[in-house]
Amino acid sequence: MEWAMNTAALISNDWFFLLLIALVFWSVDKHLSIKLLIIFALSTYTNHFLHHTIPTPSSDAVSSVLPPKDVQIATAFWGFLIPEISDKRYTLLACLLIAALSFTEMQYGGYSVQDVIVAILLGSFFVYLIYRSDWISSVPQPIIFSFTMVIPSALLLLFPEGAYYAGLLLGGGIGYNMELIKNRMQFATVMWKRGITCIIGISGLFVIAYLNIFFAPTTLFSFVHAILIGLWLTLLLPILSVKTGLYRQSHVTKHLMH
Structure with a gap:
């Protein structure tokens, strides 16, 4: 449905994340904000790199693994905040958001289950990478x-x-x-x-x-x-x-x- 894709595009827009990062930096926590900026920029850079370097398969070819950006960034960004906020309600909300974006991309974005899994794994990797940078x-x-x-x-x-x-x-x-x-x-x-x-x-x-x-x-x-x-x-x-x-x-x- 068009409204689902429009909603996914809105909450996955680069400026949406940058505004959140900026508001956190200016009014809440500078250290948390810079980590969010790093995880957002690195994850998005990697997603664009993969989409430019992995050839898009033809209709009769075996599907290439092209992780959907929306799912990868959501997993990295909202997933990073799960241990930071450490609240069961937020954890549930973040998981539901990632699941909803995954379903939307598979249903209306033309991505496969394999693509979504790779996106979630990549997003999770960047979360792990930032947390291991102490x-x-x-x-x-x-x-x-x-x-x-x-x-x-x-x-x-x-x-x-x-x-x-x-x-x-x-x-x-x-x-x-x-x-x-x-x-x-x-x-x-x-x-x-x-x-x-x-x-x-x-x-x-x-x-x-x-x-x-x-x-x-x-x-x-x-x-x-x-x-x-x-x-x-x-x-x-x-x-x-x-x-x-x-x-x-x-x-x-x-x-x-x-």
């Missing part, structure tokens, strides 16, 4: 900062079509690192200040998003555009919130991964 907290910051530039750049060279997601990783990684070292935004205790900060942040995101109407859709622009989005989310808006007095600056310097 050792990063013991790595010196200069090394971590180097990795935040080297890894996204390598991903860009490997798969230029994934420039947008490599750019998100680069901008988000650099911005988050600089935020924790230099700016150190501390959330306000009053909710109206958090609300105003989020409104300003979302407005800025929309302005940045619409820059693409003024430039040709090249790989370089896509990469730079995504870097700017990542920087606004993790550094520029936090700096603005501190400068305007909406938030305060913490005097405690924290490590990149908490």
